[in-house]
Amino acid sequence: xxxxxxxxxxxxxxxxxxxxxxxxxxxxxxxxxxxxxxxxxxxxxxxxxxxxxxxxxxxxxxxxxxxxxxxxxxxxxxxxxxxxxxxxxxxxxxxxxxxxxxx
Numbered sequence: 186x187x188x189x190x191x192x193x194x195x196x197x198x199x200x201x202x203x204x205x206x207x208x209x210x211x212x213x214x215x216x217x218x219x220x221x222x223x224x225x226x227x228x229x230x231x232x233x234x235x236x237x238x239x240x241x242x243x244x245x246x247x248x249x250x251x252x253x254x255x256x257x258x259x260x261x262x263x264x265x266x267x268x269x270x271x272x273x274x275x276x277x278x279x280x281x282x283x284x285x286x287x288x
Contacts, residue, residue, distance in 0.1 A: 193217065207231065208267035230269075 196204045197216035211219050222228070235254065237247040253259055260270040 210267075212267045 192201075192204045192206055193211065193214050195201045197214060205223065208219070208222065211217060235251040237244050237251070241247050254263075255271045257270075263270045
């Protein structure tokens with residue numbers, strides 16, 4: 186994939202020699218060399234959260250997807266995309282994985 190906009194486009198066109206962006210955004214781009222992450226002390230990690238809408242038509246399916254994304258089975262795919270998987274799996278007692286009586 187080639188993107189000619191934003192920081193990635195500037196680098197890919199050769200208009201600048203260096204740029205910084207989330208690894209997941211850089212991996213699919215042709216025309217750039219990824220040299221690696223910046224030092225951990227300089228990192229600003231982005232934490233993504235998932236949730237299920239109160240009026241979801243399929244809340245159980247949505248929660249199942251969130252549980253899968255937080256499971257070790259999804260780790261390899263998440264890492265391949267340039268992201269880091271959650272460090273600890275969700276458990277049934279975890280407030281992040283609460284279920285409702287309507288399931």
